[in-house]
Amino acid sequence: MIQDIAPHVFNNQYKNKKPAPNNIVMYYQRDTVLMRRDEYGAPVFPRFCDLTEKNSLQEVSKWESAGDIYENSTYLFSVDDEEFFLIEQLPETMIIPEGFAMEKISDLVNRDDHYPQFVAVTGRQLCDWYMDRRYCGRCGRPLKKDLKERMLYCECGQIEYPKISPVVIVAVVNGGRLLLSRYAGRAYKKYSLIAGFCEIGEPVEDTVRREVMEEVGLRVKNIRFYKSQPWSFSNSVLMGFFCELDGSDKITVDTTELAEAEWILREEIPLEEQTGNSLTEEMIRLFQEGKDPFKQV
Numbered sequence: 089m090i091q092d093i094a095p096h097v098f099n100n101q102y103k104n105k106k107p108a109p110n111n112i113v114m115y116y117q118r119d120t121v122l123m124r125r126d127e128y129g130a131p132v133f134p135r136f137c138d139l140t141e142k143n144s145l146q147e148v149s150k151w152e153s154a155g156d157i158y159e160n161s162t163y164l165f166s167v168d169d170e171e172f173f174l175i176e177q178l179p180e181t182m183i184i185p186e187g188f189a190m191e192k193i194s195d196l197v198n199r200d201d202h203y204p205q206f207v208a209v210t211g212r213q214l215c216d217w218y219m220d221r222r223y224c225g226r227c228g229r230p231l232k233k234d235l236k237e238r239m240l241y242c243e244c245g246q247i248e249y250p251k252i253s254p255v256v257i258v259a260v261v262n263g264g265r266l267l268l269s270r271y272a273g274r275a276y277k278k279y280s281l282i283a284g285f286c287e288i289g290e291p292v293e294d295t296v297r298r299e300v301m302e303e304v305g306l307r308v309k310n311i312r313f314y315k316s317q318p319w320s321f322s323n324s325v326l327m328g329f330f331c332e333l334d335g336s337d338k339i340t341v342d343t344t345e346l347a348e349a350e351w352i353l354r355e356e357i358p359l360e361e362q363t364g365n366s367l368t369e370e371m372i373r374l375f376q377e378g379k380d381p382f383k384q385v
């Protein structure tokens with residue numbers, strides 16, 4: 089899955105510090121990140137010492153009036169000994185270093201190496217959070233960064249932590265068959281599992297029951313937690329559950345959410361191209377290989 093970056097070690101503990109020239113710069117424009125490719129095609133993010141600017145004579149030089157950009161960056165996280173910092177906006181005099189360009193984070197998927205996509209999308213989630221939380225939603229004053237933890241606060245007492253929305257991913261098992269679905273109106277056309285956001289005041293197990301009932305009109309029992317996964321593409325944490333059908337197997341598709349849903353025999357689950365980064369993919373594969381919790385021996 090995307091967070092599996094071993095032997096690298098991700099450390100998201102907040103530090104109140106400013107960057108050194110050899111630290112990594114994460115700069116985003118919507119769904120793209122500033123990077124270049126090495127000779128093997130692997131993504132490389134810039135370091136502060138890579139940044140260049142145009143001086144008053146329009147000559148390109150190493151970043152000299154570095155004070156601003158070092159001062160205005162925000163510590164994100166570290167991986168091993170590498171520290172990553174966010175720059176929300178590039179100063180006007182700065183130019184994109186030679187060889188670097190904005191590339192789509194979704195294009196960084198690589199089933200053999202999740203590290204670049206994981207750091208890019210995790211940084212993007214934090215970038216969005218900082219940019220969306222410049223002002224207090226209660227009184228309108230500018231929010232300030234806390235020095236001890238990753239938190240924003242206002243003089244009026246309002247505080248903000250990073251936005252993480254809980255989502256359930258549900259594999260409904262009916263003997264040797266699995267419920268697979270496809271989304272309506274999305275570019276993503278592969279088979280999926282039932283999925284949905286937890287509502288306010290709702291235990292996660294109830295989210296599982298509600299989403300299955302809403303999307304396909306089925307009742308479920310024996311809900312078993314499998315694994316969770318941070319999914320920064322949608323500011324989410326995904327919680328994967330296996331459960332068994334309870335009662336009728338008649339599917340009633342909610343066509344506003346799903347294009348189709350059907351029971352597929354274990355042996356007939358199509359071998360779709362695997363990105364290796366998603367919990368949904370891992371759960372479908374687990375069932376396909378007969379390793380789900382309800383496999384009858």
Ligand SMILES: [Zn+2]
Pocket residue numbers: 224225226227228229242243244245246
């Ligand atoms: Zn306020």
